[in-house]
Amino acid sequence: MVVMIIDFLKNAKRLPVIDWNLTFFGAHEQAVTKTWAVPIEKHYAFECIYVLSGKETIIMHHMDFTLNSGDFFIVPPEFLHRVRAESDLKYFCYHFDIDDPRLKAQLIQGLDYYHPVGSAINKAITPHLLKLDALVQDSTFDFTTKMIIQIELSHILMHFYEASQNNATQGSSTQNEYARTIADYLKNDLTSQVLAYLKEGYTTDQTKPAVEAAIDHVGLSKGYGFRIFKETYGISPREYLSKLKVNEAKKLLLKPGYAILDISSALGYSGISNFSRQFKRWTNISPNEFRKQQLNK
Numbered sequence: 318m319v320v321m322i323i324d325f326l327k328n329a330k331r332l333p334v335i336d337w338n339l340t341f342f343g344a345h346e347q348a349v350t351k352t353w354a355v356p357i358e359k360h361y362a363f364e365c366i367y368v369l370s371g372k373e374t375i376i377m378h379h380m381d382f383t384l385n386s387g388d389f390f391i392v393p394p395e396f397l398h399r400v401r402a403e404s405d406l407k408y409f410c411y412h413f414d415i416d417d418p419r420l421k422a423q424l425i426q427g428l429d430y431y432h433p434v435g436s437a438i439n440k441a442i443t444p445h446l447l448k449l450d451a452l453v454q455d456s457t458f459d460f461t462t463k464m465i466i467q468i469e470l471s472h473i474l475m476h477f478y479e480a481s482q483n484n485a486t487q488g489s490s491t492q493n494e495y496a497r498t499i500a501d502y503l504k505n506d507l508t509s510q511v512l513a514y515l516k517e518g519y520t521t522d523q524t525k526p527a528v529e530a531a532i533d534h535v536g537l538s539k540g541y542g543f544r545i546f547k548e549t550y551g552i553s554p555r556e557y558l559s560k561l562k563v564n565e566a567k568k569l570l571l572k573p574g575y576a577i578l579d580i581s582s583a584l585g586y587s588g589i590s591n592f593s594r595q596f597k598r599w600t601n602i603s604p605n606e607f608r609k610q611q612l613n614k
Contacts, residue, residue, distance in 0.1 A: 337417035338564055341470055344411030346453045354401035361560065362414035364392040367446050371406035377430065387434030389442065393425045395551030409450040413470060416564055418500030420478065422493055422549050427481030441476045445469040495535050496549035499542060502531040503558050511565060514583035528554045563599040570608045577604050
């Protein structure tokens with residue numbers, strides 16, 4: 318008997334698989350007096366500040382940026398900065414992060430910080446910022462609200478992407494490509510590790526730590542690989558891997574079918590106590606508490 322194998326999709330046109338997360342860490346609107354000031358700080362995510370009225374000064378890289386009504390400012394991850402009001406001030410602020418290594422590096426390297434009213438990117442994103450700000454007044458954050466946030470944030474991210482492409486410089490492209498390759502390797506390696514355990518029930522056999530393997534993959538020395546990665550992303554490769562793990566842990570904890578012990582093993586921890594301790598260091602709550610909070614929502 319002859320068995321014919323037919324490829325039913327051989328003429329299909331496809332869209333790519335999307336395997337990255339756009340995370341919105343909330344937003345706030347606040348009115349403050351001219352005595353208001355925030356001490357020096359940094360964040361693991363992008364911080365976006367839009368002045369609704371008044372005047373605000375942001376100090377970063379030993380430079381002072383004065384924002385007036387309608388001006389917009391973006392602080393990349395891990396950038397030390399200070400903020401103070403120069404008059405009675407009303408502002409809107411939100412944080413976001415994205416775990417696509419190439420896009421994140423492009424945004425960090427290619428985006429200008431200060432976008433005064435009337436600039437091209439300011440004109441493009443202001444309508445979306447105002448839509449997000451209007452949601453602050455909403456007391457019920459239902460599914461529709463969350464979808465509006467995703468849509469408006471996606472529009473803003475598209476404008477950021479286009480602006481960062483226009484500002485991309487050739488001088489550090491090789492260094493940035495090395496860093497992005499390391500980041501891609503870490504992300505793909507973790508994804509393969511998690512899928513192997515959850516689908517097949519085994520952990521991948523790694524002869525050396527993931528970060529060292531990633532740097533070896535691009536043929537760099539350990540010291541140089543660490544340095545260019547931190548220059549590109551603002552954090553070390555180990556910190557980047559930790560952020561990938563916490564994002565993956567949060568996604569898996571939202572699925573009640575996965576036991577916390579299995580999630581711990583899938584992420585490469587030797588025991589549930591080590592995983593719980595690290596997760597609490599990331600989020601200030603235990604994995605079990607996080608799962609209860611999210612499922613109760």
